[in-house]
Amino acid sequence: MPHRSGQGAVRRTELPAYLIRRRPAAHAENSARSGQFLIRDAVSSDREALASILFRASRDVFPLAGIERIDKTEFNRQTEGESILVAEEDSRPVAFASIWDAEHFLHHFFVDPDYHRRGIGRSLMVATMMRYGSSLSLKCNTANTRARAFYRAMGWIETDEPGGESQGTGSWIWIRTPVAAAALGLLPDEQDR
Template identity: 30%
Template structure:
């Protein structure tokens, strides 16, 4: 089995992160509308994500295979290349993000059963379900929360 490494992202990683974000959404979330171009995705990461967040990458032989984006007590993104699903990449990224956190919150789409099962296995609990009117995709979502005290 091949191994991967984790490291903090640098601005030079921005294009690879934006590409992986788009790839995973298309492959794993086909029910979502495609609202942005690849250039708009890159601009979003450049203007909003990279300047305001801490980003951890998982790499295999220099290729980004997963990433986690967080700030304060929010996990804003956790994406893993589908070829690397069920190989510990998501767990490693999540463990790194939670290392110093007392609490983490995140949104995921209700229809994303794979993500919901992943987060529930890692101690997150659904605390709110919405009709999707508050997200850009207008797709029902779920708010999840993990706290260190709850996790034991």
């Protein structure tokens, strides 16, 4: 499991729950959906659904890790002390971001695989940055090309810092917002961008 890395206290601003219109569903079976999703703080009754999202998404990302189940207890262990934002559609959580506030560390950022490519991840990332500021960092599995492309598209920077390795999940890379990378003197040369 990736470890967290310190950067000091985060300035937390209030972010009211709000509705965001999503792109039209690509599949006909989803056309009856409301067309809107809500981003809000997690509540305890979300934990089981968020554990399911983490399990389903992790299984896709780490197929060789042998993850057989992530239940509410394991989810609570992995996110203990973290703040969690949830994206929900039709009163059902479909994505979440968990942040270790003290270190500006985005520990988990997962969208239910059935809800990929609908703008939910992008909107959740914007809401996360509005809430926790623009100086965030995360670690991403080097083999997770979909996530790495998403973070780059959002303007984040892959740094040359060693990210470590975890048994069963492979190697990790640090990815930081430009503000976080600049604060650590890690912005790439202009010619490298």
